[in-house]
Amino acid sequence: MTQTPRHSISQFLEIAAEWESEFARNKKEYGERIHCRRGCTDCCSQMFQITEIEAAYISQAVKRFLPKERENLRERARRYEAQRECLLTNRNVPDAWGSLPPPGLRLACPALEDGACRIYEFRPLICRKYGIPLYNPRKPHQLFACELNFPPGEELEVTELVQIQTAIHGRWSEVQAEYNASGGNRDPKPITVARAILEDFE
Numbered sequence: 001m002t003q004t005p006r007h008s009i010s011q012f013l014e015i016a017a018e019w020e021s022e023f024a025r026n027k028k029e030y031g032e033r034i035h036c037r038r039g040c041t042d043c044c045s046q047m048f049q050i051t052e053i054e055a056a057y058i059s060q061a062v063k064r065f066l067p068k069e070r071e072n073l074r075e076r077a078r079r080y081e082a083q084r085e086c087l088l089t090n091r092n093v094p095d096a097w098g099s100l101p102p103p104g105l106r107l108a109c110p111a112l113e114d115g116a117c118r119i120y121e122f123r124p125l126i127c128r129k130y131g132i133p134l135y136n137p138r139k140p141h142q143l144f145a146c147e148l149n150f151p152p153g154e155e156l157e158v159t160e161l162v163q164i165q166t167a168i169h170g171r172w173s174e175v176q177a178e179y180n181a182s183g184g185n186r187d188p189k190p191i192t193v194a195r196a197i198l199e200d201f202e
Contacts, residue, residue: 004056005182005202011175012053012125016168019129026132026161034149036131039115042148043130045082045106049097049190053179058196061122073118076110077194086193088121097190110194124193125172126130136167173192 026032050058054168062070084107085095093101111119133145135154143158150156180186191201 004053005091005179005184008053008175008179008182008184009057009060011178012057014185015168015172016125016128018171019125022161022168023129023132023166030132030149034131036146036149040148041108041112042146043127044112044117046126046130047087047101047105047107048124048126049100050124050193050196051176052127052185052187052191052201053175055191055196055201057122057202058119058193058202059123059202061116061119062197063202069118072196073110076113076198080107080194081192084194085132095190099190106129110197118154119197121191133161134163135168137169141187178202 027036062073065073087093087105087107088095088101091102091105093099093105100188111117111123117123131146131149133143133150135143135158143156145154147158189195195201
């Protein structure tokens, strides 16, 4: 596997900091409506894919674990991968990039233990921003929000949010493009947190 360029991880951390700042801004704006806290694990059972850069950062984290803790995490990751494959097969969902499971299909992340994330400092971008209203410029007519915080169909004033998040999306796209141009490895199979735990993407 091609080594992930160190500057790609540095750029990822800059984007991660921007999302955390945007999360804090939304939490200040919406206050107690955003219930995200330790013990709330709704987002931890969503089935999602991550990029090679995010996977590299998780692989880096796993190497820092004590051997017994690392093997415990990897065992949960192995079980996750087997359960994921079974779920996708039973629902006839293709295991491909961009092909996400239908709503309602859930499986707890292998990094989740006793209501907390074992790799919290190294978590992917989606885990850093989930919970606040989210805007994706590729889907301009849709605003996504955690239903525990914002009921479906609720109207929100999001002018500033759209501007900020569009800019962050743009910068992350530039990081991805630079990663490609530098010859960064593109895995043919979708990458999960479990794979990042089990394999060395760094």
